[in-house]
Amino acid sequence: MAAGPERRWRVPHAQVAAKCAGAAVVTAFAVFYRHDPQFLFLAIAAAVGLNALALRDLLAPVRLAADGDGVTIVTGYASRRRVPWDAVTAMRVDERRRLLLQTRILEIETADDLHLLSAFDLGADVHDVADELYRLRARTGP
CATH class of the missing domain: 4.10.860 (DNA Excision Repair, Uvrb; Chain A)
Structure with missing residues (x-):
């Protein structure tokens, strides 16, 4: 639950x-x-x-869902994977600038996988999503 x-x-x-x-x-x-x-x-x-x-x-329109217990991430073509917060080893936003383009990717890392999500996947700025994920995770502890 x-x-x-x-x-x-x-x-x-x-x-x-x-x-x-x-x-x-x-x-x-x-x-x-x-x-x-x-x-x-x-x-x-x-x-x-x-x-x-x-x-x-x-x-699989919902690419990422999160609550106090963990995150659910779309993997592969349209499968979903539930990851509890204690299995998430890192969350970060990777920003790169090449030529005139700037890319931002939200990275959610587990012990055995790296999930990459862009603003096109999330329908929101990846920094805002990362901030919300940090807040949700903080409610349950590290």
């Missing part, structure tokens, strides 16, 4: 809709340009990829 209120972070609905719309557009291109084998191959590959990403977002 979860201790205290559960907090959830999910993929934004607009992002899922954009992936579905992109897959539909690329599929339409594949139909209209079916006489060009190279374009058809690329369009089908793009459509399959976008559909796979959109399906994952529909099957």
